[in-house]
Amino acid sequence: MKKGYIVLMIALTFFCFSLETHADPKDETQQTIVQLQDRLSQLxxxxxxxxxxxxxxxxxxxxxxxxxxxxxxxxxxxxxxxxxxxxxxxxxxxxxxxxxxxxxxxxxxxxxxxxxxxxxxxxxxxxxxxxxxxxxxxxxxxxxxxxxxxxxxxxxxxxxxxxxxxxxxxxxxxxxxxxxKELAENQELLVLIQEEERQQELALKAQQEVVLQRVVSGQNFTTDFATDEEVSQKAQEIILSAKQYLGVPYVWGGTTPAGFDCSGLMQWVFAQNGIGIPRVSQAQQASVKEIPISEVQPGDLVFWGRPAHHVALYIGDGYFIQAPQPGDVVKITHNSWYPFESAGRVLVNE
Known part of the structure; x- marks a missing residue:
């Protein structure tokens, strides 16, 4: 009985190893892309x-x-x-x-x-x-x-x-x-990322507009990444403020419409609506009320890393507005492309 158990364990180990060595190349590429995005975001x-x-x-x-x-x-x-x-x-x-x-x-x-x-x-x-x-x-x-x-x-x-x-x-x-060094060593992958992101933006552009129109009208969201609650008036105002800066270039340490970094954009947008939040992403993450990702709703902040090395404004249906990185601009991105890892609520009393 013991010998049979050992044989079974060896067979299972070999089977799992075989699965790992024959993983879907597409999944491996996506994982590599996310890891690279994370490293670049951290830097x-x-x-x-x-x-x-x-x-x-x-x-x-x-x-x-x-x-x-x-x-x-x-x-x-x-x-x-x-x-x-x-x-x-x-x-x-x-x-x-x-x-x-x-x-x-x-x-x-x-x-x-x-x-x-x-x-x-x-x-x-x-x-x-x-x-x-x-x-x-x-x-x-x-x-x-x-x-x-x-x-x-x-x-x-x-x-x-x-x-x-x-x-x-x-x-x-x-x-x-x-x-x-990271950019130089990952040129091919970066080209792939840019092309895939461009294709995704084209494919989801119409859907992004629908999401923004829902925000304007305060309609309900009924997807995996939003609650059934109506978008609050304050959240609408904040999201519409952020929308004004789509296309503004990313600038290290940027805090004005001349150029934003990720946390600088968040601080500016909330300040335009009479709400003060800290300057950098780590402090912003520490200052908000953390909520489960399943409960995220328009107007919340979403984060990558702990302590955070990136932050964005959630607008509904899995979309967020972010200032990504140098050479890029403030844009709308979907969670499926760059999954956020945690979320926090600024508008606690809304």
Whole structure:
């Protein structure tokens, strides 16, 4: 019985191996295409994210630079004031020394002694003024020391920001090199992808228009990738806003109609409708309410990767609007061509 079981297991193993080695070439090609799309999307997201970080870091450096200039001016002004006060104190010391000498000389003169006693209030005022100068001097020295420490801290922050910017640019350059390598090594497959995508766009163009018309009218969706609920008014407005930017070129780090990256498009479209969402895809994914893919509906965000390296706006019937990659434009794509992996709801209260 045991021998028969072993024979059966070997036969099943051989059968499974045979199935794997004789897989459908079309399925293998599609799988390879999806894997390549995923790698390219990841690299483009790395570059876009680093562009966003670079802009933020450059702005931080610019701000720190201005703060350092202002801090240096503050220290210089206070140091100048301290120098002036030192001169005043030195002159006062000299004056006191001369007065003391005169008072000693006049001590033996009755009229001089008499005048000195009669001006006692004047002497008290002089002493008070000297005490005020001494106090001001001490406080000024302490203030300058404090401001110099603050200046040194700003300079350290500035250097750290410069180092971080250098690292970001190096990472961005490495991602671009890797992207160019992927593109160079997959030329034939990329041509195939572009042609298949073009054919799909032509075949589904009419259906895309039907989907958009449903959005405009708020009609129901009854497919595998949408609920039976009506499209909310807010979702319609957001989708119609996104539709305006079809054809806008993809730009790394792009956040305006002059050019968008994937998350920049989402942030812009939602902002146009009074809704703020984070800047990059990873943060957008973390900020929304995650929902099962089976419950995705128009107006939701759909994501690739965890943390996300790509994001798009779901519009119904398996379609989404996305900013794909450099050399491409904002377009409508079907889930069957590039399946999204998760979904999130921004319009939770709709």
């Amino acid at each position: 483009n997201d790395d570059i876009s994210t680093s562009v966003v970080q670079q802009e933020e870091q450059e702005q931080q450096i610019k701000t720190l630079d201005q703060e350092i200039i202002e801090q240096e001016k503050k220290v210089a002004d206070m140091t100048g004031k301290l120098t002036q006060l030192e001169q005043e104190i030195q002159e006062r010391v000299k004056a006191i020394q001369l007065t003391d000498a005169n008072q000693k000389a006049a001590f033996f003169k009755v009229d001089g002694w008499s005048k000195m006693l009669s001006s006692i209030k004047g002497i008290e005022k002089v002493q008070k003024a000297d005490a005020d100068r001494a106090k001001e001097y001490t406080e000024l020295v302490e203030a300058i020391t404090k401001q110099q420490k603050a200046l040194e801290k700003k300079k350290q922050e500035y250097q750290a920001a410069q180092d971080l910017l250098k690292t970001t640019i190096e990472k961005q350059t490495a991602s671009k090199v890797e992207l160019e």
